[in-house]
Amino acid sequence: MAPGILLSTVEEDDSRPLKRTKLSTGDSDAVEVASPHPLGVKPLGNAYTASSNSKANTGLFSRLPDELLAHFLELLNTEALRGLGSSCKALFAFTRADDLWRALFIESPPKDFKWLGTWRRTYLQLSSDHEARIICKNLFSDVLYRPFYCANTPLNIYASNIPSQNKIPRLPNMTSEEFSDQWSYQPFILTSPVKEWPIYSKWTTESLLRDYCNIPFRAEAVDWPLKTYTTYMYNNQDESPLYLFDRNFVSKMNLEVGKDNAGAAYWPAECFGEDLFSVLGDQRPDSSWLIMGPARSGSTFHKDPNATSAWNAPLTGSKYWLMFPSSASLPPPPGVILSEDGSEITSPLSIAEYMLSFHELARATPGCKEGICYAGEVLHVPSGWFHLVLNLEESIALTQNFVPRKKLSEVLRFLRDCPDQISGFKDDVKDPYGLFVERLGRSHPEVLEEGLKELERKDKQGGRGKWEELTKPKEEEEHGFSFGFGDDDDNADIP
Amino acid sequence: MTTPTPSLSAPISTITLSPQEGEERGDITIDRDVANLSITIRNSLSFEDESEQNQAIPIFNVTGPVLKKIIEWCEHHRGDPAVYDDGSKDAGDGNGTAMWAKSKGADVLGWDKKYMDGMDRETLFDVIMAANYLDIKALLDIGCKTVANMIKGKSPGEIRTMFGIENDFSAEDIEQIRKENEWAEDR
Numbered sequence: 155m156a157p158g159i160l161l162s163t164v165e166e167d168d169s170r171p172l173k174r175t176k177l178s179t180g181d182s183d184a185v186e187v188a189s190p191h192p193l194g195v196k197p198l199g200n201a202y203t204a205s206s207n208s209k210a211n212t213g214l215f216s217r218l219p220d221e222l223l224a225h226f227l228e229l230l231n232t233e234a235l236r237g238l239g240s241s242c243k244a245l246f247a248f249t250r251a252d253d254l255w256r257a258l259f260i261e262s263p264p265k266d267f268k269w270l271g272t273w274r275r276t277y278l279q280l281s282s283d284h285e286a287r288i289i290c291k292n293l294f295s296d297v298l299y300r301p302f303y304c305a306n307t308p309l310n311i312y313a314s315n316i317p318s319q320n321k322i323p324r325l326p327n328m329t330s331e332e333f334s335d336q337w338s339y340q341p342f343i344l345t346s347p348v349k350e351w352p353i354y355s356k357w358t359t360e361s362l363l364r365d366y367c368n369i370p371f372r373a374e375a376v377d378w379p380l381k382t383y384t385t386y387m388y389n390n391q392d393e394s395p396l397y398l399f400d401r402n403f404v405s406k407m408n409l410e411v412g413k414d415n416a417g418a419a420y421w422p423a424e425c426f427g428e429d430l431f432s433v434l435g436d437q438r439p440d441s442s443w444l445i446m447g448p449a450r451s452g453s454t455f456h457k458d459p460n461a462t463s464a465w466n467a468p469l470t471g472s473k474y475w476l477m478f479p480s481s482a483s484l485p486p487p488p489g490v491i492l493s494e495d496g497s498e499i500t501s502p503l504s505i506a507e508y509m510l511s512f513h514e515l516a517r518a519t520p521g522c523k524e525g526i527c528y529a530g531e532v533l534h535v536p537s538g539w540f541h542l543v544l545n546l547e548e549s550i551a552l553t554q555n556f557v558p559r560k561k562l563s564e565v566l567r568f569l570r571d572c573p574d575q576i577s578g579f580k581d582d583v584k585d586p587y588g589l590f591v592e593r594l595g596r597s598h599p600e601v602l603e604e605g606l607k608e609l610e611r612k613d614k615q616g617g618r619g620k621w622e623e624l625t626k627p628k629e630e631e632e633h634g635f636s637f638g639f640g641d642d643d644d645n646a647d648i649p
Numbered sequence: 650m651t652t653p654t655p656s657l658s659a660p661i662s663t664i665t666l667s668p669q670e671g672e673e674r675g676d677i678t679i680d681r682d683v684a685n686l687s688i689t690i691r692n693s694l695s696f697e698d699e700s701e702q703n704q705a706i707p708i709f710n711v712t713g714p715v716l717k718k719i720i721e722w723c724e725h726h727r728g729d730p731a732v733y734d735d736g737s738k739d740a741g742d743g744n745g746t747a748m749w750a751k752s753k754g755a756d757v758l759g760w761d762k763k764y765m766d767g768m769d770r771e772t773l774f775d776v777i778m779a780a781n782y783l784d785i786k787a788l789l790d791i792g793c794k795t796v797a798n799m800i801k802g803k804s805p806g807e808i809r810t811m812f813g814i815e816n817d818f819s820a821e822d823i824e825q826i827r828k829e830n831e832w833a834e835d836r
Contacts, residue, residue, distance in 0.1 A: 212814055213809070213813030213814040213815070214770060214813055215812060217774055217778065218777070218778065219781075222778070226793045226796065226797070233801065233802075234800045238800055241808050242815060242817050245814070246818075246826075284829055286825035286826045286829040287825065288822045288825060
């Protein structure tokens with residue numbers, strides 16, 4: 155649903171036309187969304203000047219804060235949601251929240267279905283003509299309004315006016331020596347290599363639909379035939395649109411990969427050099443993905459698995475990247491909270507929420523890198539970098555994770571020290587670190603030796619290795635001094 | 650005199666809570682392991698230094714009787730490892746829709762069922778809200794499930810009566826809903 159230009163003229167109780175509703179969250183420059191919420195719900199702040207709030211009609215439920223009511227509704231099945239939703243207007247609106255129906259859909263997908271524009275209509279196989287349309291006057295709720303606002307607020311503005319010091323460098327190409335010597339630790343965009351791929355300028359959403367329309371592709375928690383996914387892509391109202399991310403596309407689409415292969419579809423740019431995980435053969439973790447998604451889809455802040463580096467090449471569309479380096483001594487990006495061992499990342503649920511709340515601060519934070527990668531270009535994500543990606547328009551892309559020589563010690567350290575965070579290996583690989591070291595030792599002994607030496611050097615450096623982090627008292631990090639253990643001469647002030 | 654070293658002092662074994670709502674404001678003292686079922690209380694304890702740990706913790710938004718009802722549940726469940734879980738195991742399906750883990754565990758049974766059935770509906774909602782405020786996920790979960798079970802199989806009219814909901818639909822609205830239900834009958 156694109157934001158409308160015209161003001162709506164839905165009448166309120168006293169027959170004044172509806173004003174543009176400003177989101178009352180304290181964002182001083184909050185962008186106004188001109189079209190009203192489909193059920194007429196308004197932000198919570200508007201309640202203060204209203205004559206009544208229809209949540210008051212919900213009996214015992216009126217005492218629950220909206221977040222708690224929404225949480226409660228997640229426990230109900232279709233029948234219960236329908237029953238409760240038929241009792242009064244406010245509960246009608248709350249039980250229509252599309253997130254509830256997305257969860258129900260994913261929990262038990264209907265066997266044969268057509269995508270019908272929203273998760274609720276799709277789960278119930280209800281066309282929009284048959285869906286009840288009731289305006290819930292005087293319902294004020296941020297829990298209901300915010301997702302609608304986030305799904306419609308313009309996002310592409312955040313990709314404009316990138317300060318020059320933040321700009322990710324753009325180069326036509328580079329040699330593998332240049333990559334190894336100077337660029338393994340930096341993000342950059344190359345503008346030529348992908349343009350030589352046979353699939354560049356051949357692959358479009360239409361061409362893929364023509365050739366693969368019934369093949370199922372993985373999109374987050376569902377496997378859908380491509381034609382179903384594209385129908386979704388062209389007609390959804392989601393704040394965080396479902397993203398197609400398939401790791402088996404090469405075999406599904408019968409592709410050949412590699413510059414030396416006849417009929418190859420694509421090949422990694424030469425500058426990235428050899429991917430050291432290839433010594434693992436079939437036992438290597440997942441490494442290549444086909445990505446497809448509508449404008450507004452993308453990924454919130456994360457780091458790539460197993461401390462690998464990655465390249466990402468859009469074949470159509472364009473992507474905005476927001477990136478930050480990470481290390482044990484650097485704080486995470488604004489708005490990103492790390493769990494104590496750094497294994498889990500908590501950040502606002504949607505890209506829109508992140509942009510609304512944190513983009514300005516992120517852009518001003520030292521270390522921030524931003525750029526737009528266009529169709530036919532490829533972006534390098536150095537291992538360990540936090541990144542957020544937003545599709546500025548509908549986009550098809552390929553991405554691959556790899557271990558470049560310069561990053562071997564990082565990968566070895568991760569596999570050795572964070573075994574519970576390793577991902578993408580098949581279940582029968584019980585000791586990824588051991589296996590990797592063994593295989594590398596056989597095929598690339600000098601490279602392994604170099605990597606292990608570098609790892610040892612880092613361990614000894616007493617910088618912030620994981621072991622250091624685990625054993626160092628927390629207080630020392632925060633206050634710059636340590637609690638003594640009964641030292642009589644300690645006159646330090648207790649904070 | 651040596652500098653106090655908080656990490657070496659013995660933890661206090663009882664906690665005093667002071668409900669801040671309603672008329673019955675008497676302090677309630679409970680064992681620490683019972684109090685620890687509430688993440689809210691656990692967190693406020695971790696911020697205090699030794700000199701504050703003997704003071705009562707104010708509990709806002711909860712009346713004395715409701716707090717006692719909560720404590721009754723906590724005392725029964727003390728030591729049960731499942732209820733100390735802070736619920737951080739999410740469905741992890743990548744959609745990021747639910748803020749809390751959606752509990753698909755067993756239905757409300759046994760002692761918990763008796764505990765819930767023994768309450769009138771007003772108190773049940775009070776307990777749900779208090780469990781939410783005090784962040785006792787297991788209790789919140791069974792409270793919500795109890796209400797969910799009350800709704801299942803009931804008509805909209807019965808649901809309204811049960812929870813004191815006011816019907817603010819127009820005749821036209823009701824007709825639209827009825828038609829939609831007919832169309833969606835199969836699900």
